[in-house]
Amino acid sequence: MQNYLKRILTARVYDVAIESPLEYASSLSARTGNKILFKREDMQPVFSFKLRGAYNKMAQLSPEQLKRGVITASAGNHAQGVALSANKMGCKAIIVMPTTTPQVKIDAVKHFGQRAVEIVLHGSSYSDAYTHSLALEKQHGLTFVHPFDDPDVIAGQGTIGMEILRQHQAPIHAIFCAIGGGGLISGVAAYVKQVRPDIKVIGVQTSDSDAMARSLKSRKRVTLNDVGLFSDGTAVKLAGEETFRVCKHYVDEVILVDTDAVCAAIKDVFQDTRSILEPAGALAIAGAKLYAKREKLKGETLVTVCSGANMNFDRLRFVAERAEIGEKREAILAVTIPETPGSFRQFCALLGNRNITEFNYRYADPKAAQVFVGVQVKDPSETARLVATLEKHKLSTLDLTDNEMAKLHLRHLVGGRAPEAKDEIMFRFEFPERPGALMNFLNSMNHTWNISLFHYRNHGADYGRVLVGMQVPQKDKKALKTFLDTLGYPYWDESNNPAYKLFLG
Incomplete structure (x- = not known):
């Protein structure tokens, strides 16, 4: 040692x-x-850092070894280190990379190695590339530059x-x-x-x-x-x-x-x-x-x-x-609320002034609505308090913050058709990205109209992109126009969008 x-x-x-x-x-x-x-x-x-070890290894080689050249197997940073070192020393290098290596990494090795490096693509994994590189090492009398075990x-x-x-x-x-x-x-x-x-x-x-x-x-x-x-x-x-x-x-x-x-x-x-x-x-x-x-x-x-x-x-x-989830500053919740006008607004009021990072909801059942929501919190203890508050108000709540399937897939799949959503119209809005924007929308809307779809995800911009489905009877079309004009948020009617008709209508 x-x-x-x-x-x-x-x-x-x-x-x-x-x-x-x-x-x-x-x-x-x-x-x-x-x-x-x-x-x-x-x-x-x-x-x-990989450049340090690759160059130091090659700097210890004899002139005869350098003349014969070196070889390594890598799909990442070590390959670039060997390539740059070989170019600096004027030494030939063969770098064996899996065929699955992204083109951006292959291009980087070519850039650093310039004319000193030959890239060989072999196998579908690092192990395949490594085995092939050992065979080439013996065949051509090269010196192997190991990524770490040297x-x-x-x-x-x-x-x-x-x-x-x-x-x-x-x-x-x-x-x-x-x-x-x-x-x-x-x-x-x-x-x-x-x-x-x-x-x-x-x-x-x-x-x-x-x-x-x-x-x-x-x-x-x-x-x-x-x-x-x-x-x-x-x-x-x-x-x-x-x-x-x-x-x-x-x-x-x-x-x-x-x-x-x-x-x-x-x-x-x-x-x-x-x-x-x-x-x-x-x-x-x-x-x-x-x-x-x-x-x-x-x-x-x-x-x-x-x-x-x-x-x-x-x-x-x-x-x-x-x-945000990694910092435990975002809670992912599945909440069941009554499928009645006003319950959505009550639910949002219970969330308080917390920043909502995501909101997914689609009408599916005439009695209960399942809402997928992301909320910014200070720490896990605040998540626990929020769950307790929702449960206290008879809103069944499941904490999905540590549920890998929910985080990877479910948040992108909430939705589907709703054949029972009578008189549904679909609008796309740009909400101001500030506390109270959602409650302003809900309070301004006619309380007899049912929200049948709601999708929002915070993208870090100064406005939020929101898709909203509302069940508005024909007799209320004039009131709808008044609501949209006085709300003050940019909006687009998507009711005739073929994507809506195909997947959500």
Whole structure:
């Protein structure tokens, strides 16, 4: 283990990597009552720490090995690190990637590798690509650059720990690192524990990709049958042999977090830095928040390694939807109310001045209405109080905040046809995004008209897009026109929209 201290101190990473800043997260620190610092590895040239280990490994190779070339298997940040390193050294590199790799990542490897890199697409998984890369290694006499299970790669990542202690010489309670195969935390822990053994080094994994956590608990390496892919940068079925040995010796504990907590952490970093991390890049922040809450910490310094920012743009909508739930600041409820005029207004009044994030309702039964609603809350205790209030007023309520099916699918599927909704008309409105806009709508509407459909989702704009179905008799058409004109909200009549007729009418 002493050998790692020398390896890290002499690691060659700064030909390509920067000494990333250690930044104070003012908003998150204020919210947690602790000093939270972000180690900004997302600011590296390849937007990830992986460049350090890849380059250091290749820098240790002999001229003959470099001339023959290197090979690796990766679908993500390590591939980009090897590509840039190969281009810098003028060394040929073959990078084997699964055929399922998104084009954006293939293009990034081509960009960083330029003419030095050959990309081989093989198999449908990382395991397929890895097996094929080993065959090519033997066939062409290449040197394999492992993503994490190599002492030189570990030493390269260990320079992050060296920088942290140099940049912040005051007391540190703990340093948090994401764990996939274990290269990052092994390097950081190997340095920190030999220089400042009083500092805790804590790993963070997602609960569906926890190979290292299970391995440390079992005292032997455990292979997972499947891994969750949301945090694709840490989706590893088997921790490395060397990284397991180092973690067993130096890592204090491994914390597990769920997808919602990771989404909340991505939002936390954005609020403090205006940068967007990938899920694996935000794991450390999610773990630090959970640890601080669990240990009831106040006034301590916690360092979190922001390990990467190679986020797929199409994931942002999912992250935004789940961030509030991850912070326990959104309650998802299923509420049964009487299917009578005025009951909808009474229900909204019971919600009070809370910000409604989502509202889904469709007429289905002449006696009872099922409403799917999202409400902003301060914490889980407020959710419990709200449920109790609704139940007290004879409105049966089910808390779906932790129901994965409801969060992923049900919220988008509430609706359907309502053949019994006589005289139904359909309008699309733009509500002002402010408290009281909905109650103003309900109070202005004729109390004898029944709402047969209501759909709203907060999209962060200054107005809310709302679809409303109302049962308005023919004799009330003039009153309807007066209502719409005096309401003052922009609206569109969608009663003849073919999509409405096909799916909702």
